[in-house]
Amino acid sequence: MPHHTSLIAILVFGFVLAFALGALANRLRLSPLVGYLLAGVLAGPFTPGFVGDPELAPQLAEIGVILLMFGVGLHFSLRDLMSVKNIAIPGAVGQIAVATLLGWGLAELMGWRHIEGLIFGFSLATASTVVLLRAMEERRLLDTRRGKIAVGWLIVEDLACVIALVLIPALAGALGGGEEVGAGDIIKALAITFGKVAAFVAFMLIVGRRAIPWVLERIAGTGSRELFTLAVLSIAMGVAFGSAELFGVSFALGAFFAGMLLNESEFSHQAAQDSLPMRDAFAVLFFVSVGMLFDPRILIEHPLQVLATTLIIVFGKSIAAYAIVRAFGHPNATALTISTSLAQIGEFAFIIAGLGLSLKILPKDGHDLVLAGALITIMLNPILFMVLDRWQLREDARVLANAPPEPDVVPLDIGGHAIVVGYGRVGSQLAQLLKERGVPVVVIEDDADRVVQARAGGFPTVRGNVANRRVMQEAAPERANLAIFAMPQALEAGEAIERLKAINPALSVLARAHSEAQVKHLLGHGADAAVLAERELAYSLTEMVMATPPYRALRA
Numbered sequence: 118m119p120h121h122t123s124l125i126a127i128l129v130f131g132f133v134l135a136f137a138l139g140a141l142a143n144r145l146r147l148s149p150l151v152g153y154l155l156a157g158v159l160a161g162p163f164t165p166g167f168v169g170d171p172e173l174a175p176q177l178a179e180i181g182v183i184l185l186m187f188g189v190g191l192h193f194s195l196r197d198l199m200s201v202k203n204i205a206i207p208g209a210v211g212q213i214a215v216a217t218l219l220g221w222g223l224a225e226l227m228g229w230r231h232i233e234g235l236i237f238g239f240s241l242a243t244a245s246t247v248v249l250l251r252a253m254e255e256r257r258l259l260d261t262r263r264g265k266i267a268v269g270w271l272i273v274e275d276l277a278c279v280i281a282l283v284l285i286p287a288l289a290g291a292l293g294g295g296e297e298v299g300a301g302d303i304i305k306a307l308a309i310t311f312g313k314v315a316a317f318v319a320f321m322l323i324v325g326r327r328a329i330p331w332v333l334e335r336i337a338g339t340g341s342r343e344l345f346t347l348a349v350l351s352i353a354m355g356v357a358f359g360s361a362e363l364f365g366v367s368f369a370l371g372a373f374f375a376g377m378l379l380n381e382s383e384f385s386h387q388a389a390q391d392s393l394p395m396r397d398a399f400a401v402l403f404f405v406s407v408g409m410l411f412d413p414r415i416l417i418e419h420p421l422q423v424l425a426t427t428l429i430i431v432f433g434k435s436i437a438a439y440a441i442v443r444a445f446g447h448p449n450a451t452a453l454t455i456s457t458s459l460a461q462i463g464e465f466a467f468i469i470a471g472l473g474l475s476l477k478i479l480p481k482d483g484h485d486l487v488l489a490g491a492l493i494t495i496m497l498n499p500i501l502f503m504v505l506d507r508w509q510l511r512e513d514a515r516v517l518a519n520a521p522p523e524p525d526v527v528p529l530d531i532g533g534h535a536i537v538v539g540y541g542r543v544g545s546q547l548a549q550l551l552k553e554r555g556v557p558v559v560v561i562e563d564d565a566d567r568v569v570q571a572r573a574g575g576f577p578t579v580r581g582n583v584a585n586r587r588v589m590q591e592a593a594p595e596r597a598n599l600a601i602f603a604m605p606q607a608l609e610a611g612e613a614i615e616r617l618k619a620i621n622p623a624l625s626v627l628a629r630a631h632s633e634a635q636v637k638h639l640l641g642h643g644a645d646a647a648v649l650a651e652r653e654l655a656y657s658l659t660e661m662v663m664a665t666p667p668y669r670a671l672r673a
Contacts, residue, residue: 123170127177130160130167131405132398139401148248148495150463153401154488157408164413174406175475180354181403182468183372184396187353189246189275190376191388205269208441212270212459213277215437216242219429227422229480232288236473237483239281241430241490243274245463248495252458252502262566263454266442270455278465282369282472283314289476317364321374325356329378333388346391352379353392369468400464407467407488410474415485422482426490431497435460450509457501461494462487513581527559527577532596534559537603538583538613540567540576543629544603548576559592583613594620602628602644607635611642618643 138152138159160169220238221231229237249271258264287310329352336348353375360371379388416423435456442452470487473479534557537548548558548571560571560578571578581588583604594600594617602610610628617624628639630647639647662668 124173126167127160127169127173128402130169131156131177131402134159135401135405146499148245148498150245150248150404151492151495153404154408154411154492157405158411158413159408160405161409161411163411169406169409174409177399177402178406178471179368181399181401181406183354183357183368184392184399185403185464185468186279186369186372187357187376187392188396188400190373190378191380191392201266201269204266204442204445204447205273208266208438208445208455209270209273209277211441212434212437213239213242213274216429216434219433220426223422223425223429224483227482229483230478232478233473233480233483236285236469236479237487240466240470240473240479240483240487241426241462242434243278243462243465243469244271244434244459245461245466245491245495246271246275248461248463248498249458252498256502256506258454261564263451266447266451267455267458270438270459275465278469279370279373281469282367283310285469285472285478286310286367286476289478313365314370317360317371318374320364321356321378325374325378329375333379337387342391345387346395349379349388349392350395403464404467407471410471410484411488411492412481412485415482415489419482419486422486423489423493426486427493427497430462430490430494431460431501450512453505453508457498457505460501461498462491463495466491527579527591527593531557531559531577531593533557533598534593534596536561536592536594536597536600537576538562538600538610539602539604540564540571540578541603541605543605545570545574547601547603549574552576559597561588561592584609584616586616589613589616589620594624597621597624600624600626602626602639605629605631607631607639611638611644614639614643 134156135153138156139149140152142152142155143149158164160167162168217235217238220241221234222238224234224237249267253264253267258267284307287307332352333345333348336345339345353372356375357368357371360374361368438459439452439456442455443449466487470479470484474481474484535551536559537544537551538561540548540560540562544560544562545567548560551558552575558576560576561583562568562571562578562580563582565580568578568580579588579591581591583589583602600614600617602614604610607628607630614626614628617626626644628644628647630636630639630649631651633649636647636649
């Protein structure tokens with residue numbers, strides 16, 4: 118009796134290889150996606166060694182697509198999109214059009230059919246959500262104007278891909294593998310497709326909007342975490358499968374709508390958290406399955422086409438995005454951040470290219486070019502951001518050196534005040550509480566949007582990085598009684614604390630930490646106390662417990 122099956126083998130090798138190469142990529146400061154894709158290449162039929170089952174891999178990839186699209190719907194925020202709609206919608210549409218036309222032009226040079234060129238070009242048009250969000254999170258940009266524009270832009274790209282997943286099968290069916298098809302046939306095919314989609318959407322809005330939250334509420338009432346997680350996965354998979362069987366629409370569209378309707382439920386956050394491990398696991402298998410389809414020989418046999426594809430993604434898309442953002446009157450830094458964020462492709466590129474390949478409206482070489490472009494641009498993206506970061510530092514230093522000091526930012530006679538470093542979620546509440554208790558506050562913040570918010574709240578605010586000596590001195594630390602580092606970056610805070618203590622040794626310094634190691638680091642650099650957020654939360658909850666009637670006697 119064999120001790121393994123092809124399913125177990127592909128799961129074991131897929132997870133182990135993905136883990137090893139993903140960890141290596143992360144160590145090299147690359148996206149783990151690179152490791153997952155390379156794991157698929159190693160497990161594929163084009164490289165020696167283990168070869169995964171070619172029939173099972175696409176099915177695992179389909180499950181990955183369902184859960185990826187479910188996650189997209191679960192995190193879809195119409196409010197975030199509407200806040201930046203004036204730039205995100207026209208910008209994303211314009212950039213997608215430019216990238217698609219460039220890809221189409223390259224396909225024409227290679228002698229492909231028009232439909233193949235359109236699918237190829239559209240595959241190059243959308244950026245990876247995973248890569249973009251990671252870059253934004255590392256630079257604390259998600260809550261800034263630049264970050265919100267980038268995320269809104271990404272939402273529009275995702276919606277465009279959802280629409281494309283509906284239209285591509287209809288176009289493929291109408292064309293039937295050839296180009297001699299009348300306009301009437303294409304219109305008829307699209308009308309039938311839109312009719313099915315409209316019926317599905319109507320069913321979901323009328324029945325699904327009521328049934329899904331009702332089911333989750335009843336299951337949540339049982340108190341069983343396992344049943345709740347199973348309910349969330351059943352909704353994702355069941356709606357996706359049902360949408361395909363009953364309405365003839367794609368698994369992806371069904372899963373997206375399931376996530377979007379679940380997002381309206383009060384249990385959406387818990388659903389996202391509980392389904393995250395399963396979504397992550399199958400997302401990894403999706404990237405591994407995509408990598409298994411990649412033939413590395415294209416890098417040797419068609420190097421010029423690979424180079425042209427990479428240039429379209431890195432420069433064609435970026436130049437279009439930069440020009441659009443600047444045309445709408447946004448500053449240079451915002452335009453460069455958006456264009457750098459979009460200089461890569463990822464999940465949806467694989468989904469669109471895979472669909473085109475399965476429908477025979479994208480050649481195998483086109484699919485390989487998309488994968489090669491994704492691998493190369495995902496690896497290049499951190500380097501592009503490093504260049505952007507260095508430019509930003511030089512630009513900030515130049516502006517700071519040449520700009521005259523802002524008049525009356527901090528009153529000249531201020532003294533005995535508290536310096537609050539960071540005006541994020543913690544810093545803003547802290548500053549307000551201190552102000553209500555009569556403590557004079559000076560804020561130091563390097564993000565322009567938060568500086569505006571702090572000044573609107575009535576706080577003298579110095580704009581810049583606290584590590585900069587000039588910024589630090591503008592906050593008058595020699596006359597301050599206290600400095601509180603509300604910023605989450607403990608390593609950066611440690612260096613700034615040493616400099617503050619050198620200016621005013623009597624200054625009391627408090628800092629924020631998220632681990633025992635960070636507490637030791639901050640105390641070792643001169644902080645008088647470091648607040649470990651999780652520990653303080655436990656203390657507060659304990660005090661609340663001891664204040665309740667059953668335990669008041671013990672407290673006394």
